[in-house]
Amino acid sequence: MTKLIPIRGTRIYIEEFGEAGKETLLYLHGGPGASCIDFTYHQALALSSSIRVIAIDQRGVLRSDPILKEDSFGVQDIIEDCEELRRTLGIERWSVLGHSFGGYIALMYASQYPDAVKKVMYEAPMFDQTLSMKSLFRRALPLFEQENQTDRVQECIQYIDGSFSPSELWEAWIRIGNLLGNRRDEVYFHGIDPSEYNAIFENTYLTEDQWGRSYVHGRRLQEEGKLFESLLPLLPQVEHPSLLLSGKYDPVCCEEQTHAFRDLTPNGRIVVFENSGHFPRIEEPSKYTDEVLKFILE
Structure with missing residues (x-):
């Protein structure tokens, strides 16, 4: 099911999979501005056999309403949108999964709203820009x-x-x-030819205007500058069960950040995808589905 939901003065595009009442997962895309398309293409459907999955285009991204010139916008808006969406959907607590920059958002969200989050998963996250x-x-x-x-x-x-x-x-x-x-x-890729990934977007019928929204989203976050602040010092403060989904050949969540997660996260676990780069969910989809479900349902 797809819909636009009014959230804090705008409308956020969401896709829902699975049955209400099951354990719920919120997916946060990276980019900034990448959208949830490549997650809903396969993983959301595969996961929804056992859990409820909610994937969003973040504020201003692609199918969500655009960010206007007069609108204020920053990292905190994405976090507040997540929390308002949870309340709007009537979900008591959910698990959160963020990819790349989405992992950055997931860590901040869990630290600011610990009672709203059960478990946190980071797929090839970016905790430290430098x-x-x-x-x-x-x-x-x-x-x-x-x-x-x-x-x-x-x-x-x-x-x-x-x-x-x-x-x-x-x-x-x-x-x-x-x-x-x-x-x-x-x-970015190791386990597949990049053309396989790019093919996901070929028949999405998205307009130039919609792609322009994603560009504005990313540019505004760069101008604000908060995404350039390292979140490594925040890792010890998040005590939720945490899972790092690490592509062995991922250039974004590099070795230093993986070691920091291992050493600093109080309740953390790492799963390495031996034949993946930055997109384990695409490069090793079956293993990815199994690891996410095992973590959420255990």
């Missing part, structure tokens, strides 16, 4: 070496070794990633 961006440059470097692009190799080394702010690294990665062209997807 660590994630430098890891992406390390992954891009050999691709430029293979193309004998010496100048680009040196740029990558500069960003890996230099002292740059998270926002500077973010902007640099957008530019460097674009210079990779079609090879950019090789940074």
Whole structure:
């Protein structure tokens, strides 16, 4: 079931799967601005045989109402939208699963509204922008070496070794990633050909205006700047049962962040997907479904 739900002065697009009364999971997409399309494509259906799944396009993203120029908007709005949505749907407590930037939101939401959350899952999360961006440059470097692009190799080394702010690294990665062209997807995927992932979006009939909404969402969050603050110090404060779904070849939740989760999370567990990069739910879907259900229902 799909619908637009009025939440805090806007309308949020949601998709619901499974039966009311079952254990409920909220899915938070990454990007920022990526939408829940690639989650509802397979995982939401697979999971809904055992649990209730709610997936959303966050405020201003794709099928949700756009963020207007006069609207204030920041990370906290996404968190408040999640909590207001829970109340609107009459859910006492739910588990939360966030991918990439969605993992950042899931951690903040669980820390601010601990009584609303049962369990927290992080799929290839981004807890620290600086660590994630430098890891992406390390992954891009050999691709430029293979193309004998010496100048680009040196740029990558500069960003890996230099002292740059998270926002500077973010902007640099957008530019460097674009210079990779079609090879950019090789940074993020391991278990499948990237074309398999891109095919998910081919028949979605989305408009240019809707894609523009996602761009505005991401740009406004960058301008606000809170997404550049490291959340590693927050990990010890979240005592909920927590699961890190880690792709062995994921460049975003790099080794340093995985170690931090292991060492700092009071009630944490890690599942490694041996043949995945940044998208375990797509690259190893059956294992992903099994691990999520086992964690929620145990």
